[in-house]
Amino acid sequence: MKIRKNAYFITGGILSAVLTVIIIVGLFWTPYSTTGMNAKEKMQPPSFAHILGTDNFGRDVFSRVMEGAGTSFVIALMVVVIGCVCGIIIGSLCGYFGGIADMILMHICDTITAFPAILLALVIISITGGGSLNIVLALGILFIPSFARVVRTEYAGIRDLNYIKSARLMGVSTPRILYSHILPNTLPVLIPAITIGFNNAVLAEASMSFLGIGIQPPQASLGSMLKDSQNYLNSAPWYALGTGFAVVLLILAFSLLSEGVQQGSRRS
Numbered sequence: 001m002k003i004r005k006n007a008y009f010i011t012g013g014i015l016s017a018v019l020t021v022i023i024i025v026g027l028f029w030t031p032y033s034t035t036g037m038n039a040k041e042k043m044q045p046p047s048f049a050h051i052l053g054t055d056n057f058g059r060d061v062f063s064r065v066m067e068g069a070g071t072s073f074v075i076a077l078m079v080v081v082i083g084c085v086c087g088i089i090i091g092s093l094c095g096y097f098g099g100i101a102d103m104i105l106m107h108i109c110d111t112i113t114a115f116p117a118i119l120l121a122l123v124i125i126s127i128t129g130g131g132s133l134n135i136v137l138a139l140g141i142l143f144i145p146s147f148a149r150v151v152r153t154e155y156a157g158i159r160d161l162n163y164i165k166s167a168r169l170m171g172v173s174t175p176r177i178l179y180s181h182i183l184p185n186t187l188p189v190l191i192p193a194i195t196i197g198f199n200n201a202v203l204a205e206a207s208m209s210f211l212g213i214g215i216q217p218p219q220a221s222l223g224s225m226l227k228d229s230q231n232y233l234n235s236a237p238w239y240a241l242g243t244g245f246a247v248v249l250l251i252l253a254f255s256l257l258s259e260g261v262q263q264g265s266r267r268s
Contacts (some may be wrong), residue, residue, distance in 0.1 A: 009260025015253035023073045024068030034059065034067045035218040043236045052242035055225075056232060065246045067088060067220040072250065074135055076201035080194055082140030087147025088190075092178050094148070095155025106152070109145035115144045117200075118207055125213050135214055139204050143197055150193045154186040188261075195258035199251045206247060222247050 038058030046053045052061035094102040094178075112120070117139075124138040158164060159182070167177050208214030209223025217224065222243055229240035 005238070006260050006263055008256045010025060010166060012253055012256030012258070012260050014259050015249065019250060019253055020073075022066060023070045026063075026070045027074075029065050030060075032060035032063040033198065034064045034220050043232070043239075045236075046238050046242075053236065053238040055228065055239055056071055056236075061225075061242050062099070064220040064225060065222070065243060068222040068225055068243070069246050071215055072202050072205050072222055075132060075139075075205045076198050076264055078136045079139040079143055079201040079204075080092045080197050082136065083143030083197060083266065084147050084190075084194055086140075086144045088151050088183070090144065091148040091151025092155050092183070093154075095152035095236075096159050096178060096182070098156070098221075102152070106149070109148055112142065113149075118204055121208060122211070122213060125208060132215065135205060135208065139201055146197065147190075147193060150189055151186060155182055158182050158185055181202035191237060192258045192262050195254045195261070198254050199258075202247070 036059065038054075040058065041050075041054050042056055042058040044050055044054040046059075050060050050062065052065060055061055055064070090105055094105050120142055121135075121138045124141075125134055128134045128138070155178075164177060164181060167181055172181070205214060206221070206223035206226070209221040210227045212224070212227070214223055215221035225243040226240065226247070229236075229243055232239050
């Protein structure tokens with residue numbers, strides 16, 4: 001990959017690194033308490049003391065954005081890990097062996113993907129209840145089919161190549177063929193899928209919190225903050241702008257990084 005000529009990768013990498021540092025810091029420290037209320041400072045415009053202003057309870061918006069972005073980041077990361085790991089296992093087995101199991105599993109994946117992911121997640125969360133763990137499990141399960149189909153396609157195209165046939169003739173174990181010989185060759189396709197999945201997970205978590213069945217108060221969430229800011233668009237626009245900009249920046253950073261990886265893969 002010619003990194004110095006890949007503007008998408010450089011820009012996305014810098015933005016992702018900066019946001020990741022801010023998010024990690026926000027998991028342990030914020031300039032102000034994210035739950036403490038102060039009636040005297042409610043709806044304060046941006047200033048040196050509060051760079052993104054304060055909300056309707058007098059809480060520092062920037063501190064809550066830090067915590068909310070961290071919540072979205074951690075949830076999206078866990079969702080992608082669950083979806084990717086399970087998708088790799090299912091997709092590799094289906095793509096390598098084929099047969100009836102492949103047909104059944106792919107039909108199940110098709111059935112899941114036929115419905116909007118957010119709608120299915122809403123149904124699952126409404127049954128199991130809110131909370132970070134239930135959100136992660138619900139979205140993680142719904143993200144498995146997308147990763148499984150990507151991996152299956154790659155494995156089906158690689159399994160009959162000469163070096164794989166040679167490995168089988170030499171007595172190399174099936175797990176080693178699957179995950180040492182074939183899996184590395186799926187990375188040019190899998191890495192962009194991971195970044196896209198991360199963005200979708202961020203949007204899904206924010207959407208559920210916006211609808212009121214995701215992260216529950218007083219824990220900060222970008223989605224719930226956007227919902228609360230709707231009532232103050234005219235009187236306190238900084239509340240919505242600061243929160244919305246955080247969502248856009250988080251998604252933009254990893255989208256640019258994904259595009260950079262894809263361009264680098266095509267050039268190499």
